[in-house]
Amino acid sequence: MRYHLDMIGYDAILIRFTDADNAQLLPVIYTLNRQLTNAADLDAVIIDVIPSYQTLLVSFNILTIEPHQLVTKIHAHIKQILMPQSQAPRYTLPVSAELLTLPVCYHKSLAPDLESLSLHASLPIDEIINIHSSTIYSCYAIGFMPNFAYLGDVDKRIQIPRHAKPQTQVAAGSVGIADNQTAIYPKASPGGWQIIGQSPAALHSLSVGCQVKFSQISLDEFNHYHQEADA
Amino acid sequence: MTTIPALEIIKPGIHSLIQDLGRFGYQHLGITPGGPADLHSYLWANKILSNNSNMASIEIHYGLMTLRVLTDTRIAICGAEFGVNINNRPALNWQTHNVKAGDIIQYGGAKTGKCGYLAILGGLQTEQIYHSRSTVIRDELSESTRSPLCKTQILPITRQSVKQLTAESPTCTRVPRHYIPNYSTTLILGLLPCYQWQQLTLQQQQQLLTTKYQISAQADRMGYRLTGEMIANLPTTLTSEGIALGSVQLPADGQPIILLQDRQTIGGYPKAGVISVLDCSKLSQRQQGSDITFKLDNPAVSRYKTQAFMHFFNL
Numbered sequence: 001m002r003y004h005l006d007m008i009g010y011d012a013i014l015i016r017f018t019d020a021d022n023a024q025l026l027p028v029i030y031t032l033n034r035q036l037t038n039a040a041d042l043d044a045v046i047i048d049v050i051p052s053y054q055t056l057l058v059s060f061n062i063l064t065i066e067p068h069q070l071v072t073k074i075h076a077h078i079k080q081i082l083m084p085q086s087q088a089p090r091y092t093l094p095v096s097a098e099l100l101t102l103p104v105c106y107h108k109s110l111a112p113d114l115e116s117l118s119l120h121a122s123l124p125i126d127e128i129i130n131i132h133s134s135t136i137y138s139c140y141a142i143g144f145m146p147n148f149a150y151l152g153d154v155d156k157r158i159q160i161p162r163h164a165k166p167q168t169q170v171a172a173g174s175v176g177i178a179d180n181q182t183a184i185y186p187k188a189s190p191g192g193w194q195i196i197g198q199s200p201a202a203l204h205s206l207s208v209g210c211q212v213k214f215s216q217i218s219l220d221e222f223n224h225y226h227q228e229a230d231a
Numbered sequence: 232m233t234t235i236p237a238l239e240i241i242k243p244g245i246h247s248l249i250q251d252l253g254r255f256g257y258q259h260l261g262i263t264p265g266g267p268a269d270l271h272s273y274l275w276a277n278k279i280l281s282n283n284s285n286m287a288s289i290e291i292h293y294g295l296m297t298l299r300v301l302t303d304t305r306i307a308i309c310g311a312e313f314g315v316n317i318n319n320r321p322a323l324n325w326q327t328h329n330v331k332a333g334d335i336i337q338y339g340g341a342k343t344g345k346c347g348y349l350a351i352l353g354g355l356q357t358e359q360i361y362h363s364r365s366t367v368i369r370d371e372l373s374e375s376t377r378s379p380l381c382k383t384q385i386l387p388i389t390r391q392s393v394k395q396l397t398a399e400s401p402t403c404t405r406v407p408r409h410y411i412p413n414y415s416t417t418l419i420l421g422l423l424p425c426y427q428w429q430q431l432t433l434q435q436q437q438q439l440l441t442t443k444y445q446i447s448a449q450a451d452r453m454g455y456r457l458t459g460e461m462i463a464n465l466p467t468t469l470t471s472e473g474i475a476l477g478s479v480q481l482p483a484d485g486q487p488i489i490l491l492q493d494r495q496t497i498g499g500y501p502k503a504g505v506i507s508v509l510d511c512s513k514l515s516q517r518q519q520g521s522d523i524t525f526k527l528d529n530p531a532v533s534r535y536k537t538q539a540f541m542h543f544f545n546l
Contacts, residue, residue: 012475012505052473054472
C-alpha cells in the first residue's frame with residue numbers, strides 16, 4: 001500500500017493513499033484517524049483530521065510544530081500501522097460491538113422513489129428492501145452536511161443514479177441511494193438521492209469506519225418511534 | 232456564570248451573526264469551523280477591549296443594524312466603515328466606546344468594506360454548541376447558532392464584565408492608525424499551489440495567475456465565486472477529500488470559487504491551491520464587482536506572516 005504526504009498551504013497536510021480500492025483503504029484510514037486524533041504527542045498540534053475515501057486532511061497549529069516535524073511524526077504513525085515490527089498489520093475496522101442497527105420504514109408513503117427503483121432494477125419492492133436491509137455497510141466519509149454519512153457499498157442489483165435534478169426538499173431521516181452509496185439525511189434539506197425509506201433515528205451520529213445495518217420496521221412502529229420522541 | 236441582558240436588537244440589519252473563533256475538532260463529523268469572516272478586524276475588536284481572542288461578538292454584513300443598550304458597558308467597533316451613530320452622534324470606527332443603558336447604536340450601510348464587528352466587554356454569552364457560539368446557518372446545529380440575529384432578540388453578557396468596567400478608567404482605546412487596512416485597494420491573493428495544481432496544464436496554471444477576476448453575486452461566508460475568462464478542460468470530479476480554508480476550487484464551469492469559513496468539509500472538485508487565512512480576511516471585506524487577481528506565493532513566507540499575526544493577537 002503506497003501513500004504520500006502533501007503540504008496544503010502552510011498549515012495542513014494531506015495524506016493520500018494510492019493503489020488500493022476504497023474497501024481495502026477503509027481500515028487503514030479508520031485506524032490512522034484514531035491514532036492521529038488520540039496521539040498524546042499530537043494533542044497540542046492537530047486541530048482537525050478529516051478522513052475521506054483515500055485521504056486524511058490534517059490541519060495543525062503552526063505555533064506548536066514545524067511542518068517537517070509533523071511530517072516525520074505522521075510517517076512514523078503510518079509506518080506503525082502498515083509495517084509493525086513484530087506482528088501482522090495493525091489496521092482493523094472497529095469490532096462488531098460497533099455495528100449499528102438503524103431502523104428504516106420502507107412504507108411507500110415515506111419512500112417516494114422506491115417504485116421507480118423497482119422498475120429501474122426490474123426487481124419487486126420486497127426484494128429491494130430485503131437486499132438493502134441485509135447488507136452490512138461501512139461509513140467511508142462524512143460531509144455534505146453535519147452527520148451525513150456516506151455508506152457503502154450498495155448491492156449492484158439495487159444501485160441507481162441520483163435524480164437528474166435535485167429535489168427541493170427531502171424529509172429528515174430519509175434513506176437514499178446514489179449509485180454504490182446509501183445514506184440517511186440527518187435533517188430536511190434539498191437533495192438528489194433516490195429516497196427508498198425513512199428512519200426515525202435521523203440524528204444518529206456516525207463516524208468513518210463504523211459499520212451499519214438497516215432493519216425494516218412497519219409504519220406503525222415508525223409512528224410509534226415518533227410519538228415516543230414527541231412525548 | 233451569571234449573565235445579564237446587554238443588547239436588544241431593534242433592527243437586525245441585512246445579515247448580522249454571532250461569531251467567536253469557530254468550532255474546531257469536529258470536521259470529521261461534517262461540522263464546518265465557521266468563525267469570523269474577517270479574522271483581522273474581529274481580533275482587533277476584542278484586543279482593544281482586553282477581551283480574550285475567542286470572545287463572541289456580532290459580525291455585521293452590509294450594516295443597517297440598530298441596537299438598544301440594556302446595561303452600562305463598553306463596546307468596540309471595527310471592520311467595514313458603516314458610519315455608526317450612538318444616540319445620533321457619530322461613533323468612530325476602530326475604537327472602544329463606553330455606553331449606558333438606554334443608548335441606541337445605529338449602523339448605516341457599508342461605505343468601504345463589507346463586514347464589521349461589534350465586540351462587547353467580556354464577550355456575548357449566547358449558547359454554545361460544540362464549544363462555539365459561532366452562527367453557521369447551513370449546519371443548523373442549535374436554535375441559537377442556526378439563524379441570523381432577529382428583531383427583539385436579547386444578547387447577554389456576564390455580570391462579572393460589568394463589575395470589571397466600574398473598576399477601570401473610562402478612556403477609550405483606539406487601534407493605531409497604521410494597523411487600519413484600506414478595503415478599497417485592488418486585492419492580489421497569494422496562491423499557495425497544492426492539491427491538484429500539478430494536474431493542471433501549464434496553460435491552465437498561467438490562465439489562473441493572469442486573469443483579472445471579479446467577485447460575483449455569489450459571495451458569502453461559505454465561498455466567493457469569481458467570474459473571469461473561463462478555464463477550459465479542467466480535470467473532472469475526483470473522489471471527495473478534505474477541504475482546507477481558502478481552497479481555490481475549480482469546478483467544471485472554469486470559474487474559481489474560494490472556500491471560506493462556512494465551507495463544506497469534503498468535496499470532489501479539483502483545487503488549484505489555497506490562499507492564507509490573512510488573505511481570506513481581506514477577501515471577505517471586498518464587495519461584489521471588486522477586482523481579484525492571483526500571484527504565486529511562498530508557503531514559508533506566508534507561514535511566517537501568519538505566525539507573527541497569531542503571536543500579535545495571542546492566538
